[in-house]
Amino acid sequence: MQKLVLQLVYSVVVKAFLRIIVGVKFDNGKFLLNEKQFIIIANHNSHLDTMTILASLPRKLVHKVKPVAAADHFGKTKLKEKLSNYFVNTLLIQRKRDKENPANDPIHRMIHALDNGYSLILFPEGTRGAPEVQQPLKPGVALVLLQRPHIKYVPAFMTGMGKAMPKEDSLIVPFNCRLIYGTPQLISDTEVEPILNRMQQDLTVLQGKLA
Amino acid sequence: MEKILRFDFIENKDLLTVVIIIFSILIFATLLFFVIGKLKPQAKLDELKARTKSWWIMAALVLGATLINSTISYIAIALLSFVAFRELYSVLGFRDSDRRAIFWAYVSIPIQYYLAYIEWYGAFIIFIPIVMFLFLPLRMVLKGNTVGIIKSMSSLQWILMLTVFGLSHMAYLLSLPDVDGFSSGGRGLLLFLVFLTEINDVMQFTWGKLFGEHKIVPKVSPNKTWEGFVGGIISTTIIGYFLGFLTPLTDLQVVFVSFILAVSGFCGDIVMSSVKRDIGVKDMGTSIPGHGGILDRIDSLAYTAPAFFHLVYYIAY
Numbered sequence: 406m407q408k409l410v411l412q413l414v415y416s417v418v419v420k421a422f423l424r425i426i427v428g429v430k431f432d433n434g435k436f437l438l439n440e441k442q443f444i445i446i447a448n449h450n451s452h453l454d455t456m457t458i459l460a461s462l463p464r465k466l467v468h469k470v471k472p473v474a475a476a477d478h479f480g481k482t483k484l485k486e487k488l489s490n491y492f493v494n495t496l497l498i499q500r501k502r503d504k505e506n507p508a509n510d511p512i513h514r515m516i517h518a519l520d521n522g523y524s525l526i527l528f529p530e531g532t533r534g535a536p537e538v539q540q541p542l543k544p545g546v547a548l549v550l551l552q553r554p555h556i557k558y559v560p561a562f563m564t565g566m567g568k569a570m571p572k573e574d575s576l577i578v579p580f581n582c583r584l585i586y587g588t589p590q591l592i593s594d595t596e597v598e599p600i601l602n603r604m605q606q607d608l609t610v611l612q613g614k615l616a
Numbered sequence: 617m618e619k620i621l622r623f624d625f626i627e628n629k630d631l632l633t634v635v636i637i638i639f640s641i642l643i644f645a646t647l648l649f650f651v652i653g654k655l656k657p658q659a660k661l662d663e664l665k666a667r668t669k670s671w672w673i674m675a676a677l678v679l680g681a682t683l684i685n686s687t688i689s690y691i692a693i694a695l696l697s698f699v700a701f702r703e704l705y706s707v708l709g710f711r712d713s714d715r716r717a718i719f720w721a722y723v724s725i726p727i728q729y730y731l732a733y734i735e736w737y738g739a740f741i742i743f744i745p746i747v748m749f750l751f752l753p754l755r756m757v758l759k760g761n762t763v764g765i766i767k768s769m770s771s772l773q774w775i776l777m778l779t780v781f782g783l784s785h786m787a788y789l790l791s792l793p794d795v796d797g798f799s800s801g802g803r804g805l806l807l808f809l810v811f812l813t814e815i816n817d818v819m820q821f822t823w824g825k826l827f828g829e830h831k832i833v834p835k836v837s838p839n840k841t842w843e844g845f846v847g848g849i850i851s852t853t854i855i856g857y858f859l860g861f862l863t864p865l866t867d868l869q870v871v872f873v874s875f876i877l878a879v880s881g882f883c884g885d886i887v888m889s890s891v892k893r894d895i896g897v898k899d900m901g902t903s904i905p906g907h908g909g910i911l912d913r914i915d916s917l918a919y920t921a922p923a924f925f926h927l928v929y930y931i932a933y
Contacts, residue, residue: 428702430902536712571712578715579698579722581706581901 408468411459411494415467420460427453427569428581434461437559440589442524444558445470446546446604448539448612449528450567453577455493457563457584458526471496471518472526496525515549519556525549529604536567539608547600550592560587560604562611587611630800630861631683634807638675642668666906674904674913682806686790687733689806693787694729699910700779700918701725703901708775713761714768717752721772724748725780732787740788744781749773779911782918785925786810792933795864804862805928812859812874813920816852816881823847837889845882852878864932873927877920884919888912 423429437443445458455472462470476497480486489495496518498511507513515525529542550558565582587607592600645668653661681692705718724744731740753769786809790802800807824844832840856874863870888911892900901909 428699428706565706568706568712571715574715576715576719578719579702581702 407491407494410492411468412464414492415456415459415462416464419456423453423457423460423582426579427577428579429453429457429460429565430581430583431457431461432583432585434466434586435463436586436589437466438463440524440557440559442519442522442556443589444519444524444546444550444556445526445561446529446558446608447526447561448563448608449530449533450536450538450563451533451570451572453566453570453582454528454533454563455526457566457582458561459493461584461586466524468494469522470494470524470526473498473515473528475500475531496523500531512545512548512552515545516552519549519553529601533567533572536571537564538567542601542605544597544601546604547592547597550600551595551597554592557589557591558604559589560607560611561585562587562608562615564612564615583615585611585615628799630804631807634811634859634862635679635683638679638811642672642675645671663906668906670904670906678810679807682790682803682810686803689790689803690729690733690787693783694725696910696914697729697780697783698722698725699903700783700914701775703903703909703911704775704779705772707895707897707900708771709895710768710771711761711764713759714756714772716759717755717768717772720755721748721752721776724776728780728784729787732784732791735791737788740784744776748776752776778918782922783914785921786917789925789928792929795932798864800862805924808856808859808862809877809921809924810917812852812856812877813881813917815855816848816878816920817885817916819851819855820844820848820882820885823851833886836886836893840882840886840889848882849875849878852881863928865928869931873924873931876927877924880919880923881916884916887919888915 420431424431447454447458455474459467459470459472472493472495474489474493474495474497476486476499479489479493479495480497486497490497496514498514499509500511502511503509515527518525527546529546530540531543532540534540546558550556561584563582563584565580568578569580569582570577587610590607593603594600649661649665649668652659653665677692681689701722705721710718728740728743731743752772753765756765756768786806789805789809792802792805794801798804820840821844824839824841824847827843827847828839828841830842831838832842832845853871853874856877857867857871860867860870863873865873888900892898899908900911903909904913907913
């Protein structure tokens with residue numbers, strides 16, 4: 406049931422809304438069908454980011470991709486948690502590591518979701534921040550990929566989202582936005598720092614393509 | 617079903633003639649580029665082919681919306697305004713604190729078209745130039761950020777006038793009352809306006825490409841030449857004369873109106889060119905393959921629509 410709801414919501418309703426009203430121009434996400442599993446890493450400016458990426462996915466994949474979100478924000482109340490788990494298919498994690506208790510540890514939870522066959526959407530900047538300003542990437546995504554190095558990551562870059570719906574303002578004011586995907590790739594290093602640098606580079610290349 | 621879909625334009629000989637002309641031109645252009653492409657494979661026709669393909673889609677949309685159901689035409693033109701407004705707003709660099717005012721500017725779009733729909737001419741004609749003109753700056757002021765507020769106030773009003781007020785005149789053509797002995801009505805006028813404006817663009821482009829030599833506004837748009845301008849105006853005026861049966865005007869009036877329409881189309885074109893030059897982009901967007909954004913296609917309409925409407929309104933109504 407949730408599968409059908411998610412497909413209807415994202416591949417039809419949200420997609421039409423983003424395309425016609427907000428003015429999002431999507432990159433075709435069909436190529437993702439060739440990957441068995443992947444982690445999408447994207448820049449983060451707005452709640453619309455998650456909606457846009459989910460709407461860009463091929464319909465068959467929508468229910469197999471979990472956006473990773475902060476539990477302190479989306480799990481504030483039981484109701485909010487239930488709603489975002491059901492309608493956004495989120496994987497809620499806490500921001501800090503918890504090595505004592507693996508069920509609570511963000512890295513462990515992401516790996517667990519991957520092992521269950523899900524793909525992930527990650528915003529390595531961690532927070533939306535000021536509109537259209539990028540922040541340094543956090544190491545979590547690299548730590549996950551180091552433990553599952555056979556899984557590819559897919560860089561994605563969006564512009565305009567922070568103008569259409571910035572942090573601290575829930576009013577959507579239509580603004581022409583773009584979403585563009587890079588090519589899926591495996592990590593090519595065994596250290597966190599170079600992996601993050603490489604990812605940052607991938608994102609910058611995509612940003613250059615949109616400018 | 618009959619209420620939603622009106623196919624009476626098939627029985628109206630005038631409208632049907634124009635539909636046939638438009639599709640003949642498209643078929644001719646498609647075949648022409650196809651044949652040239654086969655004979656001279658080295659000729660660079662990709663852009664022209666993309667343009668023609670987009671013309672097909674645009675013609676089908678415009679004709680479908682205007683001829684089949686007039687309520688849908690209002691919505692379609694409103695949507696056109698909306699997309700054009702969004703395109704221009706997105707590239708002009710507003711401040712984050714302008715978002716509330718922009719939101720109200722968006723809200724004004726359906727209101728303006730509703731006023732056209734209910735045929736309330738007095739309100740239609742003052743809503744954006746007066747009501748919104750007074751209200752939107754106030755909304756910005758209430759936000760309290762005065763740095764750069766003059767630029768925001770003036771750009772917003774300009775966008776609204778160009779993309780909403782100007783284009784909404786196309787919708788009001790459909791609301792004009794019937795004139796005795798003139799069967800095509802508002803739909804005929806709308807078709808005349810859109811067809812002639814686009815033909816004018818194509819003619820100016822073609823004449824310029826073929827004979828263009830003396831630049832007319834080199835700093836704004838290096839592709840615009842006197843040859844293209846004059847050739848375009850003459851051919852547009854002649855074509856307008858032969859399409860006069862779509863309007864309630866006399867022959868002399870049609871020639872005059874077509875001439876003004878051709879000149880104002882050119883003006884709209886170079887005004888938008890100068891804006892693009894200022895922000896440093898070649899095209900406004902990527903929504904229509906071969907043409908650029910919506911605005912690149914309707915820049916001249918934003919000028920011809922109000923000019924044409926008020927001329928016809930003055931002469932015939």
